[in-house]
Amino acid sequence: MRDPLFDLGGRVAVVTGGMGQLGSVYVAGLVERGMRVAILDTASGDVPDGARAFAVDITDRAAIEAATREVGAEWGVPHVLVNNAALDSPPDAPAAEVGPFESYPESSFDEVMDVNVKGSFLCCQVVGGAMAQAGRGSIVNVSSVYGLLSPVQELYSFRRERGETFVKPVAYSVSKSAIFNLTRYLATYWARDGVRVNTLTLAGVFNDQPPEFLDAYSARIPMGRMLDAKEALGAVVFLASDASSYVTGSNVVVDGGWSAW
Numbered sequence: 001m002r003d004p005l006f007d008l009g010g011r012v013a014v015v016t017g018g019m020g021q022l023g024s025v026y027v028a029g030l031v032e033r034g035m036r037v038a039i040l041d042t043a044s045g046d047v048p049d050g051a052r053a054f055a056v057d058i059t060d061r062a063a064i065e066a067a068t069r070e071v072g073a074e075w076g077v078p079h080v081l082v083n084n085a086a087l088d089s090p091p092d093a094p095a096a097e098v099g100p101f102e103s104y105p106e107s108s109f110d111e112v113m114d115v116n117v118k119g120s121f122l123c124c125q126v127v128g129g130a131m132a133q134a135g136r137g138s139i140v141n142v143s144s145v146y147g148l149l150s151p152v153q154e155l156y157s158f159r160r161e162r163g164e165t166f167v168k169p170v171a172y173s174v175s176k177s178a179i180f181n182l183t184r185y186l187a188t189y190w191a192r193d194g195v196r197v198n199t200l201t202l203a204g205v206f207n208d209q210p211p212e213f214l215d216a217y218s219a220r221i222p223m224g225r226m227l228d229a230k231e232a233l234g235a236v237v238f239l240a241s242d243a244s245s246y247v248t249g250s251n252v253v254v255d256g257g258w259s260a261w
């Protein structure tokens with residue numbers, strides 16, 4: 001039996017960054033639940049049946065508009081937007097990017113803010129605007145425990161002990177913090193237009209990180225382990241579906257208890 005509370009069958013979603021570790025889980029999970037899913041990503045790759053990939057840089061408004069027009073013509077106005085695409089500093093980031101705050105490069109700050117904040121803002125303008133005109137929709141803006149709270153720099157001390165410089169950079173945290181008020185602003189702005197807007201805050205996802213990091217991170221988590229990417233899907237389905245029909249402006253925290261300590 002299909003549960004009408006969580007039923008997403010026949011609806012349309014846009015998932016930014018849908019080629020990435022978490023985005024690909026959302027795409028597969030939403031397609032499995034009968035949605036048609038448009039992926040906006042700069043990366044390319046295989047997509048499941050029911051999904052279609054658009055080569056879109058989310059900092060480019062015209063490209064978002066063009067993809068949204070195509071989606072609209074083929075499938076209709078999207079019901080769900082998951083603002084998931086983002087930049088973080090990868091483990092092989094240049095030394096200056098993971099060095100002291102005092103010398104964190106201005107260009108890196110701009111790049112991260114551009115994708116993580118302006119990109120989400122532009123997708124809300126274009127896709128959310130179309131949803132508001134249609135009188136329904138749900139937007140999920142993805143944040144992080146590093147946007148809710150400061151990163152714990154001690155988790156990276158194993159790298160310093162190896163002689164490397166490593167400071168978890170500031171721009172990611174600042175950008176993910178901005179997501180909370182993008183959500184609140186739009187939740188109230190569109191509350192009577194049928195568009196709900198919520199934040200999904202995640203803790204660190206297991207991705208074969210070095211054992212020293214896994215040990216330190218797990219010790220910091222009440223549940224004693226990192227998030228399995230598949231465990232983020234339930235909250236996306238909840239926020240996307242009618243099960244959350246009275247939920248807007250909220251922050252759903254999926255963090256194994258990280259922020260409870």
Ligand SMILES: NC(=O)c1ccc[n+]([C@@H]2O[C@H](COP(=O)([O-])OP(=O)(O)OC[C@H]3O[C@@H](n4cnc5c(N)ncnc54)[C@H](O)[C@@H]3O)[C@@H](O)[C@H]2O)c1
Pocket residue numbers: 016017018019020021022023040041042043056057058059083084085086087088115119142143144145201202203204205206
């Ligand atoms: N992985 C984690 O531990 C973790 C923890 C908390 C929150 N999050 C959040 O979850 C989301 C997804 O993270 P992930 O780990 O799957 O990242 P990822 O790097 O695996 O995927 C990000 C995707 O976004 C795409 N992207 C980057 N810049 C883009 C742009 N300008 N335009 C279009 N697409 C672009 C990339 O090509 C990639 O496919 C992010 O918002 C991240 O902040 C992740």
